[in-house]
Amino acid sequence: MIRITKQSDYGIVLMSRLAAEPEQLHTAAALAAELQLPAPTVSKILKILARGGLLESHRGVKGGYSLSRTPESISVAEIIGALEGPIAVTECIEDGPGECSQEPFCAVRGNWQRINLAIRQALEAISLAEMTEPLEQLVTIGRRPLEQPAEPS
Amino acid sequence: MIRITKQSDYGIVLMSRLAAEPEQLHTAAALAAELQLPAPTVSKILKILARGGLLESHRGVKGGYSLSRTPESISVAEIIGALEGPIAVTECIEDGPGECSQEPFCAVRGNWQRINLAIRQALEAISLAEMTEPLEQLVTIGRRPLEQPAEPS
DNA sequence: GGAAAGGGGACCGATCAAGTCCTATTTCCT
DNA sequence: AGGAAATAGGACTTGATCGGTCCCCTTTCC
Numbered sequence: 001m002i003r004i005t006k007q008s009d010y011g012i013v014l015m016s017r018l019a020a021e022p023e024q025l026h027t028a029a030a031l032a033a034e035l036q037l038p039a040p041t042v043s044k045i046l047k048i049l050a051r052g053g054l055l056e057s058h059r060g061v062k063g064g065y066s067l068s069r070t071p072e073s074i075s076v077a078e079i080i081g082a083l084e085g086p087i088a089v090t091e092c093i094e095d096g097p098g099e100c101s102q103e104p105f106c107a108v109r110g111n112w113q114r115i116n117l118a119i120r121q122a123l124e125a126i127s128l129a130e131m132t133e134p135l136e137q138l139v140t141i142g143r144r145p146l147e148q149p150a151e152p153s
Numbered sequence: 154m155i156r157i158t159k160q161s162d163y164g165i166v167l168m169s170r171l172a173a174e175p176e177q178l179h180t181a182a183a184l185a186a187e188l189q190l191p192a193p194t195v196s197k198i199l200k201i202l203a204r205g206g207l208l209e210s211h212r213g214v215k216g217g218y219s220l221s222r223t224p225e226s227i228s229v230a231e232i233i234g235a236l237e238g239p240i241a242v243t244e245c246i247e248d249g250p251g252e253c254s255q256e257p258f259c260a261v262r263g264n265w266q267r268i269n270l271a272i273r274q275a276l277e278a279i280s281l282a283e284m285t286e287p288l289e290q291l292v293t294i295g296r297r298p299l300e301q302p303a304e305p306s
Numbered sequence: 307g308g309a310a311a312g313g314g315g316a317c318c319g320a321t322c323a324a325g326t327c328c329t330a331t332t333t334c335c336t
Numbered sequence: 337a338g339g340a341a342a343t344a345g346g347a348c349t350t351g352a353t354c355g356g357t358c359c360c361c362t363t364t365c366c
Contacts, residue, residue: 002157002233002272004242006355009265016261027311040357047313060364063311076268080155089157108169111284112162115229118275119155126271131264158323180342193326200344213333214341 002089008080010037011045012131015054015079019071019132025064045083052082071132077123087123089116155242161233163190164198165284168207168232172224172285178217198236205235224285230276240276242269 028046032039050057056068181199185192203210209221
């Protein structure tokens with residue numbers, strides 16, 4: 001289904017939120033509460049993004065996260081790449097040339113790379129700044145609630 | 154990981170093979186043998202593609218499948234679409250506007266659609282004919298073997 | 307020195323893709 | 337006419353992996 005994982009989905013939501021106030025530090029807990037996302041998952045995602053160099057982390061009390069670069073210079077492709085490794089649409093592309101032992105015989109591999117490249121370029125062309133464009137007006141009331149847990153009656 | 158399913162992977166390989174001889178009928182079994190793909194799975198995928206209108210099927214002895222249109226007029230996006238439903242990168246996009254109950258508050262939904270659109274356009278721009286370009290020289294020896302089953306010693 | 311934050315994993319459960327199998331139904335050939 | 341060979345359309349199983357939780361450590365501020 002050409003589906004992105006929720007990690008990437010959340011990651012982009014989180015990055016977008018941080019991009020709205022690039023100077024400010026945000027704690028994982030605060031972001032989770034504001035965006036109504038599960039706190040441990042948010043924490044995990046932020047750690048990965050920090051490790052990937054997209055976020056600056058500050059430990060200790062009064063710590064938190066902030067963007068390490070300007071929203072304009074961060075692409076959606078980078079966020080997804082940090083969270084899920086290099087963008088690879090099929091297995092045989094994932095590990096680069098040489099991994100698939102039958103590569104010289106595979107009729108379409110080169111063309112899969114064409115597809116892969118097209119998608120990557122599409123994602124590289126979208127910056128975080130673009131993602132946040134409508135954010136200004138929405139973020140103050142912005143919520144992205146969890147699925148309603150079945151309410152005990 | 155922006156991963157495509159194997160169904161789509163195989164589907165494109167199969168369509169590419171059929172595109173190499175658009176006039177000719179190919180049985181599911183023959184395609185599976187030639188491309189070294191699991192026969193029941195190939196059969197299943199071909200059925201879906203036929204139902205989706207991308208393949209003509211002919212029943213009975215001497216039956217088989219052939220492309221219903223020219224390779225130039227079939228896009229990769231169509232193949233994936235037939236096999237996996239409309240291209241939707243995230244859940245909240247899948248069912249169109251209105252499905253996500255919190256949509257009016259979701260800060261980034263509109264921009265996810267931008268991403269989705271970019272990917273779809275990239276896939277629509279690649280035709281099956283392009284996928285087969287290097288096929289001519291390779292298809293006669295073309296094999297795409299299964300993982301080796303552990304050989305009984 | 308304690309509280310609050312991030313760092314780094316191990317771990318579990320549920321979902322879903324991948325593949326198999328079975329039973330029609332259609333069509334060709336003898 | 338009848339059997340063989342092909343597609344049509346499912347139900348089913350299993351195995352990977354995504355999503356999520358939890359725990360312990362380190363760092364930093366007050």
